[in-house]
Amino acid sequence: MPLRKSLALSLLLPAALAQATPGDDFADCLDRLRGAAQSAGVSAASYARFTQGLQADMSVLPLLDAQPEFTTPIWDYLAGLVDEQRVADGKARMSEHADLLRKVAARYQVDPAAVVAVWGVESDYGRITGKRPLLVSLSTLSCYGRRQAFFRGEFFAALKLLQQGDIRDSGITGSWAGAFGQTQFMPSTYARIAEDFDGDGHRDLVGSTADALASTANYLRKAGWREGQPWGYEVRLPAGFDPALAGRTKRRAISDWTARGVMRVDGKPIPDIDSRAAILMPAGKQGPAFLVLRNYDAIYSYNAAESYALAIALLSDRLRGEPGLRTPWPTDDPGLSRAERKTLQELLLQRGYDIGKADGMIGDVTRRAIQEEQHKRGIEPADGRAGQKILKALQGG
Structure with a gap:
């Protein structure tokens, strides 16, 4: 899972905590972290209790450089x-939790x-x-690999939550990186943002759907969500559009973009609301383009990756009953849905692999x-990629 923002504490850890290497003793590393943990508010008794018996899981280290968003x-x-x-499934959940979502929207002014x-x-x-034990992953990443200071802050935040x-x-x-719960908060985010929406006296983002959804709305609100505004639109760019103008941080007034010939793909007018917007071209000139507003930035802050933010944005459109993308991606071998991935695996099993x-997870x-x-x-x-070409080839015999 993606990494969230770290606590400021992670920038203030003592310089004496030299980075460990895989050859160092894990128990020694945990012992060295004891003092910093106490400075962060973890009692000596809690530290001893929750770190007792922890063993490093070195399999998390390669995942630092293998995030699917990138x-x-x-x-x-x-x-x-x-x-x-x-x-x-999302539409079914919205119907099932309609009353809860109305209450969440009323309190946080965020689109359900x-x-x-x-x-x-x-x-x-x-x-x-x-499925990875939270303290094992965070303690391992606190002692080995890149970004140890970041993960130490998250490790200490998790200990404080306990x-x-x-x-x-x-x-x-x-997750391997320490995100957990129904909407995958990092521990520091949990500490700052989580809400006890069901009123049981605990902020429980694991077992309480009410707490999880309210906390997510609270996160988006604090990230700058503007009630009643869209995240953006799929757009058609004019011929000769300069790709150098695109980028999430290259914002212009909407009137500026429309004057340059930017149009919604559905032909509807782009409201000239009081907001600056940016153009995204995630697959270059030949792929879909998007005009994104401040609510897209709020989504993006949840996990700073363009593909992730677009997934949230496009799924939210579909949950509201809007159509999917109108512009195809610039590939002759489109990706597979989860059902298609499962079918692909079943066909491979039939051939003796x-x-x-067959679970739809491509490993x-x-x-x-x-x-x-x-x-x-x-x-x-x-290249071992699961795409439409290999699926259709296998379906053909």
Whole structure:
């Protein structure tokens, strides 16, 4: 899962805490962190209790440089996150929790569809919240690899949440990076933003859907969400548009963009609301383009990756009943939905590949099987990617 903003504390840790390397003793590292943890508000007793028996998990280190938001083609990333199944499930959740969402919207002035879209992308509506023990991941990343200061701040924040009773299970699991709960907050974000919306005396983003959705709305509000405004629009750019004008931070008045010939793809006028906007071209001149407003920035702050923010934005549109993208991605091999990925795996299993269960999750074993089939069928590049070409080839026999 993506990394959230760190506590300011992570910038103030003692310089004497030299970075550890995989050859250093993990227990020694935890011992060195004890004093800094106490300075951060973790009692000696709590530190001893919650770190007792922790063992490093070195498998999290390669994941620092393998975040899908930055390593996956955007058409693959969005095909799996904004598919028909997630849209249908999201609409069902909005109906199921309609009363709760009305109350959340009334208190935080944030669009319910945006809140539910975050829920859907982050954990598939609470179904997938991560299997890695939170304290193991954060303590390992506090001692090894890049960004140790950041992860130490998050490790100490998690210990404080346990100490205070916000988290009541020291074996709680989450992502490899320490995000957890139904909408995947990092511990420092949890400490600052989480809300006890159900009124039971605990901020529980794991077991309480009310707390999770309210806390997400609170995050977006604090990130600058503007009630009643859209996140943006898919647009058509004029011929000869200068790509150098595009970029999330290159903002102009909406009237400036429309004067240059920028138009919504659906032909509707772009309201000249009191806001500056930016143009995004995530796949270059040939792909979809977007005019994004301040609410897009609020989404982007949740996880600073353009593909992630677009997934939330586009899913929220679909949850409101709006159509999907009108401009195709510039590829001759579009990505697969989760249902299509599962079908692909079933076809590989039928051909004798030992790839485990067909679950729609494309891992290294499935990729190797795909690559072998690509070689056999002369599909180039034989890169192990799960796309429409290999799926259709396998469906054809």
